[in-house]
Amino acid sequence: MKLSTAIFQILLGPLALAGAVPKGESKITYGGYKAFRVATHNNPAAIKEKISKLSAVTYNIDNREHLDVAVPPQEIAAFEALKLEASVLHEDLGADIAKEGTVAAYEGVSAQAVPSLTWFNAYHAYADHVTFFSDLQAAFSNQSELVTAGTSFEGRTIFGIHLWGSGGKGSKPAVYYHGTVHAREWISTKVVEYIAYNLLTQYGTNTTVKAILDKYDFYILPVVNPDGFVYTQTTNRLWRKNRQTRSGQSCVGTDINRNWPYKWELTNGASTNACDETYKGLAAGDSPENKGLVAFTLGLKNSKGIKLFIDWHSYGQYILFPYGYDCSLKPANYALQSSLAAGTAARIKLSYGTSFTYGPSCSTLYATTGDSVDYLDSVGLAQYAWTIELRPTGSGTGGFVLPAAQILPTAIEQWEGQKYLLAAA
Numbered sequence: 169m170k171l172s173t174a175i176f177q178i179l180l181g182p183l184a185l186a187g188a189v190p191k192g193e194s195k196i197t198y199g200g201y202k203a204f205r206v207a208t209h210n211n212p213a214a215i216k217e218k219i220s221k222l223s224a225v226t227y228n229i230d231n232r233e234h235l236d237v238a239v240p241p242q243e244i245a246a247f248e249a250l251k252l253e254a255s256v257l258h259e260d261l262g263a264d265i266a267k268e269g270t271v272a273a274y275e276g277v278s279a280q281a282v283p284s285l286t287w288f289n290a291y292h293a294y295a296d297h298v299t300f301f302s303d304l305q306a307a308f309s310n311q312s313e314l315v316t317a318g319t320s321f322e323g324r325t326i327f328g329i330h331l332w333g334s335g336g337k338g339s340k341p342a343v344y345y346h347g348t349v350h351a352r353e354w355i356s357t358k359v360v361e362y363i364a365y366n367l368l369t370q371y372g373t374n375t376t377v378k379a380i381l382d383k384y385d386f387y388i389l390p391v392v393n394p395d396g397f398v399y400t401q402t403t404n405r406l407w408r409k410n411r412q413t414r415s416g417q418s419c420v421g422t423d424i425n426r427n428w429p430y431k432w433e434l435t436n437g438a439s440t441n442a443c444d445e446t447y448k449g450l451a452a453g454d455s456p457e458n459k460g461l462v463a464f465t466l467g468l469k470n471s472k473g474i475k476l477f478i479d480w481h482s483y484g485q486y487i488l489f490p491y492g493y494d495c496s497l498k499p500a501n502y503a504l505q506s507s508l509a510a511g512t513a514a515r516i517k518l519s520y521g522t523s524f525t526y527g528p529s530c531s532t533l534y535a536t537t538g539d540s541v542d543y544l545d546s547v548g549l550a551q552y553a554w555t556i557e558l559r560p561t562g563s564g565t566g567g568f569v570l571p572a573a574q575i576l577p578t579a580i581e582q583w584e585g586q587k588y589l590l591a592a593a
């Protein structure tokens with residue numbers, strides 16, 4: 169670890185270095201759990217009612233057509249007896265989590281050396297992501313700096329990197345990425361890291377990359393939910409929300425993607441029950457993470473403006489644009505957004521044949537209120553505000569637990585998509 173990294177670690181506080189299981193909680197292994205995708209045929213309530221008798225874990229947010237669940241070993245027979253129309257996502261979720269490789273050690277690099285591409289062969293601990301960014305920044309210190317966007321509930325700094333080209337620091341409109349807003353969506357951090365890595369390492373040799381970085385300032389925040397991310401590594405691989413506690417509530421966590429202060433008050437796309445995965449919080453923008461992200465976003469809006477925002481998630485293979493809060497609404501520049509999304513999907517497909525569905529987020533997937541994309545569009549005034557749901561689709565096998573061997577292919581196809589989008593937008 170270099171001195172600059174050590175200083176950044178100190179800034180992040182002691183919790184950034186903690187890797188231990190929180191007191192009183194043992195790690196959930198999910199050994200023998202079987203995960204299923206269940207067809208709902210527009211009637212998820214009926215299926216949920218049947219499944220509610222089992223202690224199955226909701227595995228992803230359901231859309232109109234299906235819901236994904238992880239069933240504990242002692243309930244599998246009872247689940248199968250329900251004779252639901254279901255396909256298998258994970259034969260043994262615990263075994264797949266173990267195979268995922270969970271976290272590999274990162275040794276860092278010597279002063280000013282570029283980190284190795286082997287970083288993208290494995291998943292890593294939170295503290296190593298901090299070190300990786302610090303190392304990357306130090307290797308390209310004349311066109312990057314580390315930035316922070318406030319502090320999480322447990323006191324971790326929401327860190328990121330700002331990149332610029334020949335116009336100098338802060339001279340161009342922003343391209344702005346968030347990774348791992350939902351704690352279990354680890355692949356999203358790797359993808360934004362790969363894009364940052366390629367922008368910097370290819371700037372000097374690739375004219376397309378040079379043109380992109382000369383045109384935009386990039387602000388890349390790889391882990392906007394650090395507490396949740398750490399919790400997925402210490403305790404529960406399937407955790408989604410932040411780790412905020414609130415007085416009088418026994419359930420932990422607010423969904424950062426339901427807490428943004430725009431259309432938060434609507435009731436159709438978030439939960440008011442603190443125990444739910446989509447809990448919206450008690451007031452618009454009241455989570456510490458959202459406070460920091462709102463301030464950071466407004467800073468970008470008020471300087472050179474925001475050209476493109478992407479909230480990177482998994483899974484489902486979707487490119488989603490506004491709006492989340494109302495399925496009858498389309499953005500003013502709908503035709504343009506559709507054609508850019510179509511072009512991005514086509515370019516993504518060229519690498520490995522991976523298909524992405526695109527469209528307005530509510531009508532394409534489901535309704536969400538207080539989400540980032542609607543805020544970035546309507547308050548942040550981003551020209552394009554998108555959600556990208558990465559691999560897999562869930563129609564084959566796999567879900568949040570994406571084998572480490574798929575990190576690079578997933579990142580490569582998205583890098584190709586972004587090069588198209590940023591040249592065309």
Ligand code: 0X9
Nearest residue numbers: 425481482492529530533534536
């Ligand atoms: O529910 C979410 O926040 C996102 N999906 S995820 O499975 N990664 O949690 C989707 C957000 C996109 N917005 C809408 N579909 N309205």
Ligand code: ZN
Nearest residue numbers: 350353481482
């Ligand atoms: Zn998500």
